[in-house]
Amino acid sequence: MILHKIVLENFRQFKGKQEIVFATELPNITIIYGENGRGKTGLFRALMFGLFDDRRLPQDDDINTKDINLVNTQALEESEGLPVIASVTIVLSANGEKYEVERKLKAVKRNNQIAEQPYGVSLTITDAQGNTKPPINDPVEIGEYIGKVFDPKIKDYFLFDGEKIERLTRADSAQKRTVAQGIKNLLNINDLEIARRSMEIMRTSLNNQVGTRSQGNLPKVLRAIEDNAMAIERNSHERATVRENLDNAQLQKKKLDIELDKIDAIKTVLEKRHECMGQETDIQEAQERRISVLGEKISLTAQTLLKKQFQYVYSVLDNKKDAGEIPVQDKLELIKKIIDENRCICGSCVKKGTPEYEAILSWRAKIDASGLSDEALNVWRDLSTLIQIMPNTIEDVRRHLTDYESDKKKLNEIHEKLKQLSENINEGAEESARKFNQLRESCLEDIGKYKNNLTGLEAEAQRLSSEKDDLQKKKERVIQEEGVKSELVAAANLASDTFNALDEIYQSFTEDMKKQIGDQASKIMHHLLDKEGRYSLKRIVVKDDYSLQVNDHRDEPFLANISAGQRQIISLCFITALAQVANGTDRFEIPLFMDTPFGRLSFEHRNNLIRFVPQICQQWITMVTDTELTEKEWDVYQTSTCKCMFYKLNSHKDGTTEISCIPIENVTQAIM
Amino acid sequence: MPNFNTRIEEKLRNYPTSVQDIARRAIESARKLDAAKLATMLEVKVKSTARKEVKK
Numbered sequence: 258m259i260l261h262k263i264v265l266e267n268f269r270q271f272k273g274k275q276e277i278v279f280a281t282e283l284p285n286i287t288i289i290y291g292e293n294g295r296g297k298t299g300l301f302r303a304l305m306f307g308l309f310d311d312r313r314l315p316q317d318d319d320i321n322t323k324d325i326n327l328v329n330t331q332a333l334e335e336s337e338g339l340p341v342i343a344s345v346t347i348v349l350s351a352n353g354e355k356y357e358v359e360r361k362l363k364a365v366k367r368n369n370q371i372a373e374q375p376y377g378v379s380l381t382i383t384d385a386q387g388n389t390k391p392p393i394n395d396p397v398e399i400g401e402y403i404g405k406v407f408d409p410k411i412k413d414y415f416l417f418d419g420e421k422i423e424r425l426t427r428a429d430s431a432q433k434r435t436v437a438q439g440i441k442n443l444l445n446i447n448d449l450e451i452a453r454r455s456m457e458i459m460r461t462s463l464n465n466q467v468g469t470r471s472q473g474n475l476p477k478v479l480r481a482i483e484d485n486a487m488a489i490e491r492n493s494h495e496r497a498t499v500r501e502n503l504d505n506a507q508l509q510k511k512k513l514d515i516e517l518d519k520i521d522a523i524k525t526v527l528e529k530r531h532e533c534m535g536q537e538t539d540i541q542e543a544q545e546r547r548i549s550v551l552g553e554k555i556s557l558t559a560q561t562l563l564k565k566q567f568q569y570v571y572s573v574l575d576n577k578k579d580a581g582e583i584p585v586q587d588k589l590e591l592i593k594k595i596i597d598e599n600r601c602i603c604g605s606c607v608k609k610g611t612p613e614y615e616a617i618l619s620w621r622a623k624i625d626a627s628g629l630s631d632e633a634l635n636v637w638r639d640l641s642t643l644i645q646i647m648p649n650t651i652e653d654v655r656r657h658l659t660d661y662e663s664d665k666k667k668l669n670e671i672h673e674k675l676k677q678l679s680e681n682i683n684e685g686a687e688e689s690a691r692k693f694n695q696l697r698e699s700c701l702e703d704i705g706k707y708k709n710n711l712t713g714l715e716a717e718a719q720r721l722s723s724e725k726d727d728l729q730k731k732k733e734r735v736i737q738e739e740g741v742k743s744e745l746v747a748a749a750n751l752a753s754d755t756f757n758a759l760d761e762i763y764q765s766f767t768e769d770m771k772k773q774i775g776d777q778a779s780k781i782m783h784h785l786l787d788k789e790g791r792y793s794l795k796r797i798v799v800k801d802d803y804s805l806q807v808n809d810h811r812d813e814p815f816l817a818n819i820s821a822g823q824r825q826i827i828s829l830c831f832i833t834a835l836a837q838v839a840n841g842t843d844r845f846e847i848p849l850f851m852d853t854p855f856g857r858l859s860f861e862h863r864n865n866l867i868r869f870v871p872q873i874c875q876q877w878i879t880m881v882t883d884t885e886l887t888e889k890e891w892d893v894y895q896t897s898t899c900k901c902m903f904y905k906l907n908s909h910k911d912g913t914t915e916i917s918c919i920p921i922e923n924v925t926q927a928i929m
Numbered sequence: 930m931p932n933f934n935t936r937i938e939e940k941l942r943n944y945p946t947s948v949q950d951i952a953r954r955a956i957e958s959a960r961k962l963d964a965a966k967l968a969t970m971l972e973v974k975v976k977s978t979a980r981k982e983v984k985k
Contacts, residue, residue: 445933452955455967459975462968748972748979755951755975758944762952766936841935 258406259876260848261355263307264346267329269299270914277916279848279878280902284871286894289880290928291906296914297880301852302327304416307345307360309409310378310396326371328364331913333371340365342376351406353385358399407847410442414832416850425828426805426816436831437803443839444770449763456756457486463749473739475732482728489721496714501802503707508814510700513693515818520690523682530678537671540664547657547664557650564647571640574633592621770838771799777834778827784869785826787861794819797827797834805831822857829854829866833873848876855885867893886928895921903927947978 264276277300279287291297298314305311306327313322328343346359363376380399383389393399403409425436441447461483468476517527551558560567591602595617599607607613682694736746779796786794794815798806807827809815819827836845849870855863867890870877894901903919905927919927937956941949954974958967 448956448959449937451959451962451964451967452952454964455955455959455962455971456951458964458968459972462972463975744976744980744983747983748976751947751951751975751979751982754945755948755955758941758948759952759955762937762940765940769936839933 258351262348267343270296272913282900295906307347333366355383433804453759460752513697574637778830781830
């Protein structure tokens, strides 16, 4: 989508008819320059009103909608009680078609009260061949047309107030929801979620229908399948919640550690504590490795319980082997050969009916009756190996268990020492340190609790998954046994298979997208940050709950410590990456309309932004104040290869604003 | 969004044709309908596809 023009008539500060023609040639930038109060946000409001009929902006926060007047108050004063018509006309193009939308308001001022009401809307579409269709006047139909070229659900991500954008990087749950919603909207994840859920509903409904056709166990099995699916879903939510709580507690602990590090009085004690914690981590890791080794040896360990029985069977087989009773295969083959050829290996004749022949037959019967075939030899071989390695296994397990026990004691000592150190901090330090330390202890307790919960939930997830497989097999068996109508069963199976497919696609798609957005945002961040930021911040990560995290050069979470300017840059990186990933292209096709983007940024950040943003978006429209655009920034604009349109918002004597288009060669003079 | 369609299409190709058809239809209609209505709408399609599969 490309914005070509906006025409305002008696809208907010803009009296009479005024217009802005946007730069469209790639790469481009349209700068709207004005001091505070000149109507930059009014233009932003006009865009939102014209396109989406929005009367409120995200930054209006607590302002009552009826207190937001869109019609120019000076025009109302001059009309002496007569109605004034305000309008916003926007010309844009998308997919080869040109759209002109005009939205009007009628207002009247009586007894110092302004009453505004909608006064019609129209949309004219001209196709790629230049044919103009009859205007559309139905607001709902117009909304649908505009929604197709610019989804209203994602508008806040591309038309935004630069100073408010940094909110995307805040860690509170409302912001997490905002970020998650943005990602889901832009990447169509919502559609995937609905499709998946619909298959879940259908699977239940078809299973119920199958169940009603059965008199036997099938309804019970189907109910168990449904219960299992619900338990899996519940478990997945619970794991996500516990993971989030764990992350938050770890982040909180990190913050408290930073605060405690700042307090000189407890530095020595803290150093000791850090040392102890290092030892604690090393031992815990060694213990985990040991548990994993013991897990691998568990089957061998269990076999040692049968050591005596194994030795007995081995000695029996060994004796039989020594007595030549095993292996029997060779002997049987030899006997067969003697009988078939009627000749012994010594060369003498063994005819049927002779005592020799009878002796051979009785030998064969004896071997058959022993019941020992070649498998006995295999058992003998296996037992032989097992008996050899058994002492080593027992020794290994004993050693690991002794080490485990000894490290457990060491861990207890370390825990005791840590407790003591913590008490020392509480006793010896000033009030703030004591408070931080107590909060830290409580965080540690929570972390332990969440880790335990997570281990339990993960084990439960594994159990549920294997139960799911078992139930599926059971269902197939029962259906076959009960001979339930096959077409209905096939439909239920198809719904179930489609649900599983959509579920897998959903999981892998969201994982791919989070990774791709994180990687792309990190790449952009390195273009936009200043030298110091590039060193201290390594990458942006989109977490499981879609919240944003920024990792420092050690790849540890650092979001809590970054400046407001850096937050703004990171939010911008995120939005840009999101749009690029959604489009699958390096340049995203939605105009980036930014109100006061540079307020909190250093010159180096501004410089990077001016050079980089036009390269990645179709259109950049930026509204800047006199403090954001000085000669220094203008020099950067001029050295870039952008096609630039420059507008200045001038204040009029009556308090209204006049838009003037400034030729590029006169901009330096205009901003001085 | 172009990337969504391409990627989902890539992933769908790993499943049997009947599953692909139903899943594609569900995703396409998800923008206009809620999950319950979508399930009702697609049940006829699922049953007819299953019937054809059984008769094969």
